Amino acid sequence: MTPEDPRDREPGARADASPAEAAVWAALDRVKDPEILRPVTELGMVDSVRVSPDGAAHVGIALTIAGCPAARRIESEVHEAAGTTAGIASADVSVRVMSPEERRAFTERVRGDRAKRPQQFGPDSLTRVIAVTSGKGGVGKSSLTAGLAVALAAQGLRVGLIDADVFGFSIPGILGLSRDGRVESPTRVDDLILPPVAHGVKVISIGMFLGDQDPRSTAVSWRGPMLHRTMEQFLRDVWFGDLDVLLLDLPPGTGDIAISLGQLLPHAEVLVVTTPQEAAADVAVRSALVARQTGQRVIGVVENMAGLAQPDGSVLDLFGSGGGELVASRLSDDEHGTVPLLGSVPLSPEFRASGDAGSPAVISLPEDPAAREVLRIASVLSVRPQSLAGRSLGISPTG
Numbered sequence: 001m002t003p004e005d006p007r008d009r010e011p012g013a014r015a016d017a018s019p020a021e022a023a024v025w026a027a028l029d030r031v032k033d034p035e036i037l038r039p040v041t042e043l044g045m046v047d048s049v050r051v052s053p054d055g056a057a058h059v060g061i062a063l064t065i066a067g068c069p070a071a072r073r074i075e076s077e078v079h080e081a082a083g084t085t086a087g088i089a090s091a092d093v094s095v096r097v098m099s100p101e102e103r104r105a106f107t108e109r110v111r112g113d114r115a116k117r118p119q120q121f122g123p124d125s126l127t128r129v130i131a132v133t134s135g136k137g138g139v140g141k142s143s144l145t146a147g148l149a150v151a152l153a154a155q156g157l158r159v160g161l162i163d164a165d166v167f168g169f170s171i172p173g174i175l176g177l178s179r180d181g182r183v184e185s186p187t188r189v190d191d192l193i194l195p196p197v198a199h200g201v202k203v204i205s206i207g208m209f210l211g212d213q214d215p216r217s218t219a220v221s222w223r224g225p226m227l228h229r230t231m232e233q234f235l236r237d238v239w240f241g242d243l244d245v246l247l248l249d250l251p252p253g254t255g256d257i258a259i260s261l262g263q264l265l266p267h268a269e270v271l272v273v274t275t276p277q278e279a280a281a282d283v284a285v286r287s288a289l290v291a292r293q294t295g296q297r298v299i300g301v302v303e304n305m306a307g308l309a310q311p312d313g314s315v316l317d318l319f320g321s322g323g324g325e326l327v328a329s330r331l332s333d334d335e336h337g338t339v340p341l342l343g344s345v346p347l348s349p350e351f352r353a354s355g356d357a358g359s360p361a362v363i364s365l366p367e368d369p370a371a372r373e374v375l376r377i378a379s380v381l382s383v384r385p386q387s388l389a390g391r392s393l394g395i396s397p398t399g
């Protein structure tokens with residue numbers, strides 16, 4: 001046989017496909033790995049496609065691990081894609097687990113050769129990094145960070161979110177990745193850590209690394225060096241792929257994490273969340289000044305928990321008013337320019353309830369006044385601020 005002899009080729013391989021098989025391959029091009037967000041065909045996960053004369057499609061796939069939720073989802077989406085291809089009467093999918101060699105090749109295909117890999121989010125990275133900070137706890141920083149991340153992803157941006165609030169990690173709950181005391185954990189393929197994806201956002205949280213411990217009753221009481229190492233590992237070993245935006249939910253205040261992240265990500269931009277309470281302004285300003293000391297740039301202030309609309313049309317300013325404006329003006333000076341108040345998110349019981357239910361209001365209740373304001377702030381953020389006025393992020397929406 002000559003090398004060109006078709007009988008030499010792998011049975012079911014794409015190069016050898018009949019028209020019906022080619023149609024199934026094309027349908028499988030649209031099935032994406034739910035964590036890597038790239039087509040399973042491109043990732044080498046489809047072994048073979050065969051269509052018998054009676055229109056039955058037989059698809060063989062190779063997964064890194066079997067039985068995990070992502071694996072079940074890939075299997076069912078492959079089945080659905082093959083079964084609904086025009087001209088296909090029925091479909092079955094056979095699944096096998098990759099060998100260690102195949103897994104190694106897979107991880108290299110995903111992130112490139114370790115030695116040649118650039119540092120994720122380093123100075124040359126095109127990813128915009130936005131750290132969200134606040135002076136006090138409980139001002140809604142995590143809720144806003146999660147809402148902004150989901151809203152940016154809904155605009156078609158590739159978004160990652162690191163929950164660096166080690167003492168009060170609440171992002172998995174808000175994004176529906178935590179149920180009955182169990183937090184969805186990242187998938188590990190050898191030394192590749194793949195973050196779970198929620199509402200289009202790749203999410204990593206300290207709450208995902210507690211093993212069997214219930215996050216509701218587990219306290220992370222680590223000292224500075226341990227926290228620093230964890231943040232370093234999040235930035236280095238968790239594979240986010242090419243992102244347009246990485247959001248970081250910082251713990252409130254000016255502690256070890258804020259300083260570590262300032263050192264690890266000196267080019268990050270900082271968003272300050274505060275309440276309308278003027279008395280809270282000092283502490284919010286201080287959290288922004290720590291970020292500035294490490295070279296980060298404060299791009300704006302968001303006021304949260306502003307006036308609650310009453311049924312009679314009046315507005316109840318539960319936490320006073322003017323706090324956001326005050327923080328923005330205190331952070332504006334000749335050296336740093338004007339720090340804008342990017343928005344004022346009202347109190348909304350529905351916004352809180354949807355966060356508690358793990359279903360962010362920006363998706364489940366986009367007409368809610370708080371959700372609407374978060375969506376508006378996200379659209380302001382997706383255009384570079386003042387110094388590069390009007391310039392878009394330079395990215396194209398993902399399909």
Ligand SMILES: Nc1ncnc2c1ncn2[C@@H]1O[C@H](COP(=O)(O)OP(=O)(O)OP(=O)(O)O)[C@@H](O)[C@H]1O
Nearest residue numbers: 137138139140141142143168305346347348352355
């Ligand atoms: N605009 C809003 N209207 C009503 N409730 C809100 C609003 N924003 C946040 N909340 C609620 O306030 C509580 C605190 O919010 P969140 O956990 O986001 O605060 P935080 O600043 O991240 O707190 P910490 O940093 O201490 O973890 C949550 O129950 C959240 O649902």
